[in-house]
Amino acid sequence: MKKTLMTIGIICMFANNIFASEELLNNGGFTEVVNDSETMFGVGIGVGVSNSLYKGVDDKGYPIPLLDIDYGNFYVKGLDIGYDLFQNDVLAFSIFMNPLTGFKVKGSDLETGYKDIDDRELQAMFGVHMGIDTKFENIKATISVSGGEHGSRGQLALFKPYSPTDNFILIPSAHINYYSADYTDYYFGVDSKETFKYRPSNVKLRNSYSPDAGYSLGLNLTGEYRLRDDIALMAFLGIEKFSDEISDSPLVENDVIYLMGVGAKYYF
Template sequence: MKKIILGLTALTMATTALAENKYGVGLGLGVSDSIYKGADDRSYPMPLLDINYGDFYVKGITVGYNLYQNDTLTTSIFVDPLAGFAVDGADLARGYDNIDDRKFQTMAGLRMDYKTGLYDIRTSASAQFGEHGAEGKISAFRIYSVNDKLTLIPAIHMKGYTDDYTNYYFGVTSEEKNKNRNIKEEYTADAAYSFGATLTADYKLNDKIALMAFTGFEKFSSEVTDSPIVEDNTLFLVGAGAKYFF
């Protein structure tokens, strides 16, 4: 689910960049694999919201408020209600499936978006904090207009996670080790990082309706992949959606 949310962010970034000062509502569907052992690929519906009311905004599932804004720089505070890498223990492979569930957490943060003026590249940096640690992200993307209907948006990013955050989602306690025959030792995860890329396509059917699709990946550092409940170091996702602007 977390990876689908990253994809939702890609779709939101695309439509926000292309339709500033418009309101949009829509729905998408994303498919993602999982880095947890034995957890199946899943598909999820995604609300695609792009709503502004004064300095308040809703982008995807994130609610925020712009503190400062000019032609090149925007700073805002925001709330992400579905942060983290949630998984139900029962979804893991046999012998790992008695771990405690990892839950989503609500995180609040600060974000800065900047138009560099260099090759039309846009950048952003954010930090968010929650009950189970903190997460930071830097990213960059560029908008390529193929024609008057089709636009492509490649993006790259890097994320960092505090040890509390990483340990909650990927650490293994002694009690969990004792309940799962395939887990041989407990694991305390340190601070970690990941990096990834997305490619988003936006196709305007008309002034009111746009179709979107995205694909991407996220690769994690060894602090995550050394966990006994993790089997892959890379997540992949694809998704598509449609949005109506008014």
């Protein structure tokens, strides 16, 4: 059960790792194929492509480290480093940290009139993760809550894995992300000292903006194909829609992010 729930939870980590760079590379990992061994090592590399929420920031590709390590109760999955606390046939609990979470952007990358804002940086976040086998139509669920220097976030996700063949797994999923007011304020708020009054080059920032807590809704499709026991290929497609608290920010141009990625991993 531990490996099954970890597989379903990790299948979306690739999306979160892409999203971590806008969350992004960033809420994430490719698939871990079920393996009953308590010790497993997988390493690889992927690339993700996404548009940006922020005004004037071009679409970019991001390298994605694909780490898939189990050693006893310790694990590294994508950018998550964690420790399994408990697992049975229905539930699995773990604690984790992700050193690179958030919507990183440099003020200089924004369009003219916004370039003199303070840079928004990635942050380390620490949290708890729970995997649930609903026992209904092979649907799995994951719940995670984490916090860091610039606020907190949570996620509820539902997954349904399909295995058309022994070496191919396909997992559609849906999720909702919650972002605290501190989190949205840091990444999407505008401090009064960033406005035109104090920074004349920010001619398009006439007023400050302090958003409330927000959320996003997402759909993902992730797949892994095992070429052989020690080599796997992965691919991912996703879409994320953000709430008005985020999209109403004067720094934000798009309320929808489209993302995709491919990669390969070697197990030993």
